[in-house]
Amino acid sequence: MLRAYASSDVRRAEGELVAAAPQDALMKQAADGVAAAVSDQLTLLGATVHGSTVLALVGGGDNGGDALYAAKYLADSGAKVQALLVSTKAHPRALAAAKKAGVDILDAARLTKRSQLRALVAEAANKAGVWVDGIVGTGGSGPLRGTAATVVGQLVSLRDSSPDEPVVVAVDVPSGLGGEDGKVAGPHLTADVTVTMGAMKNPALLPPACNSFGSIEVVELGPVEAPVSACRLTAADVADLWKVPGRADHKYTRGVVEVVAGSDSYPATGIICARAAARTGAGMVRVNIPAAASASLFAVLPEAVPVSGRSQAVVVGPGLDPKDEGRVDEMVRAATKAILRSLPVVVDAGGISIIDRILARLPERAESMGSSPVRRVRKFAPNVVLTPHAGEAAQLATRLGFSEASGGVARSDIEAAPAKWAGLLAEKTGATVLLKGAVSVVCGPEGDTFTQAEAPGWTATAGAGDALAGILGAVLAMEQAQAEADGHSLSASETAAGAAAGTWVHSIAARLAAGLGAGPELGRKKKVGHPILASDIVQQIPAAIELALR
Ligand SMILES: NC(=O)C1=CN([C@@H]2O[C@H](COP(=O)(O)OP(=O)(O)OC[C@H]3O[C@@H](n4cnc5c(N)ncnc54)[C@H](O)[C@@H]3O)[C@@H](O)[C@H]2O)[C@@H](O)CC1
Numbered sequence: 007m008l009r010a011y012a013s014s015d016v017r018r019a020e021g022e023l024v025a026a027a028p029q030d031a032l033m034k035q036a037a038d039g040v041a042a043a044v045s046d047q048l049t050l051l052g053a054t055v056h057g058s059t060v061l062a063l064v065g066g067g068d069n070g071g072d073a074l075y076a077a078k079y080l081a082d083s084g085a086k087v088q089a090l091l092v093s094t095k096a097h098p099r100a101l102a103a104a105k106k107a108g109v110d111i112l113d114a115a116r117l118t119k120r121s122q123l124r125a126l127v128a129e130a131a132n133k134a135g136v137w138v139d140g141i142v143g144t145g146g147s148g149p150l151r152g153t154a155a156t157v158v159g160q161l162v163s164l165r166d167s168s169p170d171e172p173v174v175v176a177v178d179v180p181s182g183l184g185g186e187d188g189k190v191a192g193p194h195l196t197a198d199v200t201v202t203m204g205a206m207k208n209p210a211l212l213p214p215a216c217n218s219f220g221s222i223e224v225v226e227l228g229p230v231e232a233p234v235s236a237c238r239l240t241a242a243d244v245a246d247l248w249k250v251p252g253r254a255d256h257k258y259t260r261g262v263v264e265v266v267a268g269s270d271s272y273p274a275t276g277i278i279c280a281r282a283a284a285r286t287g288a289g290m291v292r293v294n295i296p297a298a299a300s301a302s303l304f305a306v307l308p309e310a311v312p313v314s315g316r317s318q319a320v321v322v323g324p325g326l327d328p329k330d331e332g333r334v335d336e337m338v339r340a341a342t343k344a345i346l347r348s349l350p351v352v353v354d355a356g357g358i359s360i361i362d363r364i365l366a367r368l369p370e371r372a373e374s375m376g377s378s379p380v381r382r383v384r385k386f387a388p389n390v391v392l393t394p395h396a397g398e399a400a401q402l403a404t405r406l407g408f409s410e411a412s413g414g415v416a417r418s419d420i421e422a423a424p425a426k427w428a429g430l431l432a433e434k435t436g437a438t439v440l441l442k443g444a445v446s447v448v449c450g451p452e453g454d455t456f457t458q459a460e461a462p463g464w465t466a467t468a469g470a471g472d473a474l475a476g477i478l479g480a481v482l483a484m485e486q487a488q489a490e491a492d493g494h495s496l497s498a499s500e501t502a503a504g505a506a507a508g509t510w511v512h513s514i515a516a517r518l519a520a521g522l523g524a525g526p527e528l529g530r531k532k533k534v535g536h537p538i539l540a541s542d543i544v545q546q547i548p549a550a551i552e553l554a555l556r
Pocket residue numbers: 016017020021024032033034036065066067068069070071072093095141142143144145146147148149150151152154155177178179203204227
């Protein structure tokens with residue numbers, strides 16, 4: 007499991023280690039990790055440190071100190087290294103060490119003319135095959151300012167227009183992306199690899215900032231005693247959570263899913279969802295879809311059971327047209343019945359627009375917020391999973407009374423800080439919220455946060471969300487069956503982890519369908535893959551699960 011912490015917590019936890027260690031010892035350890043990452047990147051390109059040209063971008067704090075010591079180590083190993091100082095301060099001992107090792111120091115911060123600065127940056131940047139970004143780390147505040155912003159803005163365009171893109175290795179965090187909420191507020195260099203110190207900080211896992219970290223290497227500096235603020239499941243975590251059926255299992259111990267999907271406008275939507283639930287390993291899939299789609303469903307999923315009955319999870323909403331009153335009623339009834347029985351429920355797509363009607367049928371419960379008096383509210387339980395994409399989340403947030411500068415909440419507000427919004431929606435509704443996107447974010451109402459970033463862009467195709475809803479139904483039914491056997495109810499954390507695991511399976515199935523490997527590829531020649539259908543994702547679900555389990 008990848009875990010991220012608040013930068014302030016990591017700084018506090020490591021402050022004591024820094025104080026107890028010999029002068030600059032941790033900084034040298036950090037720099038050693040950066041130099042090793044540069045060497046690894048060069049190896050992937052078939053080059054060596056010896057003879058390579060490296061440009062270190064150096065800020066005025068300890069992040070710049072890390073970069074300067076890394077510059078020294080690389081120069082010691084035979085690289086031609088230039089260090090561009092973007093601040094009038096530079097870590098004095100690291101600067102002296104770099105100079106002594108033969109690093110060429112370019113004092114950009116003291117140049118008064120913009121044209122001189124641009125010429126200096128262009129010359130240094132164009133001849134370097136590797137850029138080490140040590141301008142600002144966890145000590146940064148807000149978007150890059152002053153010389154740092156000018157230099158980074160210029161480097162971004164140089165990199166975009168260069169036929170031989172340099173490798174970018176970021177120190178701790180890509181400069182300018184240190185904010186705790188994952189927002190991207192200004193210019194920054196997207197890294198190929200980020201060498202992070204001590205532990206991952208929030209932006210490394212939170213979108214959209216996490217998209218600019220490249221692969222992440224952690225230099226262990228000592229134990230981090232701090233609350234985890236975001237997690238990302240790996241294959242091993244999915245395997246831990248998955249229940250492999252044994253000799254004593256039967257349909258109901260594996261988990262039965264009921265899919266209530268489709269409407270007059272979209273009769274066949276339930277087919278993908280039901281097939282995905284079946285392929286994820288549900289013991290049985292009960293279906294309630296419009297009669298017009300029945301024949302097509304049974305042609306591709308004869309195993310589907312067209313009657314409701316005992317089930318361990320219910321999916322409502324795929325293919326629901328809110329104008330189809332009959333189907334709205336059926337879905338409201340199915341969801342309410344399951345919720346009143348404390349069963350997990352996935353509310354997807356059109357279902358998101360009818361949650362007020364589901365809530366209206368639930369009993370009120372007492373809620374106390376801090377010192378304010380106890381209020382009676384209607385909320386979901388954490389085992390209800392809402393799966394909006396950014397557009398649906400914006401509409402939901404607006405309906406729930408949130409507002410941004412423009413009045414209401416826009417899709418762009420959600421996309422600028424998905425984890426914040428998934429958290430707010432979870433808190434407000436009491437449900438677990440899976441906010442879908444290139445990086446999907448799962449937030450539970452008790453604070454659990456997962457971000458899964460494995461999905462390729464090819465996943466953005468009609469019906470992919472229906473497949474995800476089916477997978478989630480099956481995973482939650484599997485967890486619920488296990489909880490029933492163990493005599494407990496599904497907790498908020500288990501639900502959030504299950505939703506994250508379902509997202510992982512969906513994303514890996516999409517990768518396999520698109521002809522991509524299961525994990526991020528190293529090196530510059532990355533496969534691009536090919537277009538897929540949502541049905542192709544469904545087809546690859548068993549292979550994705552097998553990949554986790556082996
Ligand atoms: N705390 C620790 O345990 C360790 C920290 N290390 C490094 O130290 C870094 C933190 O160092 P610092 O606290 O000195 O802080 P930073 O070096 O991250 O940032 C401080 C510098 O950036 C400037 N700055 C801040 N915001 C800016 C903005 N928006 N635009 C332009 N410049 C801006 C400040 O004026 C100051 O010069 C970490 O990210 C890591 O790289 C490592 O040396 C290893 C140990």
